[in-house]
Amino acid sequence: MKPALKPFIIPIFIPHSGCPHQCIFCNQRAITGTSGAIPSANEIHSIVHEFLAYKRKSRSRTEVSFFGGNFLGLTPGQIHRLLNQLVSFVESKKIDGIRFSTRPDTIDEDRLNLIRPYPVSTIELGVQSMDDRVLKLSLRGHFVKDTVQAVSLLQQEKKYQIGLQMMTGLPGDNDAVCLDTARQIIALKPDFVRIYPTLVIADSPLANLYQKGKYRPQSMDECVAQLKKLYLLFQENQIDVIRMGLQASDDLDDSSTVLAGPYHPAMGHMVFSKIFLDAAAKKIREKTSPNDAVTLTVHPRNLSRMQGLNKKNIVALKQLFDIQKLNLTTDASLGSSDVVVN
């Protein structure tokens, strides 16, 4: 599997700032555990210094990221103020660039002119779906054509890494529609994607629908199976998936925040474990010799993925193929997606 780009990211939350309204699934204040005010200059400086103090030397690239709101939906004055706080960090080479997430319908010539003088390196768009019906049911307030146009405008700038965020399990979505979203995203040629399962977050409009029985969240198994298909599709098309599932936090671990839906702090690991489980099962099925003793070999980086959480994959394979003894070994010369079965 192609290694994902992983800069050291210093997050600055701007929950719901710049949002034209509340999307159906969203309650950033609950997710980020922050109050909602745009951080002051002092707050920004202290967050950056705090994170820089525990950055490991091995992490080459450092970016400060404005998350949790609609960055280019802020007023021009607010955008200038936030970006200006970070210019000196870039000039002194303490950070390498700035990134932010924003809605597709906020990318236009005026806003691109506004940010052009600043050292912005990465822009992430909250695409969520490439199906107008799903976007409408999710109260996004933009259309697929806005995303297509936004990506085209950003690509014309030739200076930004472009990340597209999509969601699974949105109202009106299903496996076929979700895979079609992924195919349309691939056609846009982003530099990377993030995939977020829809969760029912307290005090979001979706929580209301869920409580009335009008929304059924994905089960964990459905979600992992769908994420696996999406991941493999992006991988096949050489697009990095830099995250699957929301970043774990105390707020998300609190059941009064996530009312329902497929939340797990190690969602990405679960998806990779499923990929390795299926790859090993396929190889064992193809094996001609008896299955009394089987040895699986993977790259050392994939040992825990092959095992699965609580060695679930090992137990499953033993049961499925009636294996008495299943050994797991590593070999650093193997490729990152290889599973060798002996």
Ligand code: SF4
């Ligand atoms: S999903 Fe994005 S645009 Fe919608 S309310 Fe949340 S932060 Fe704002």
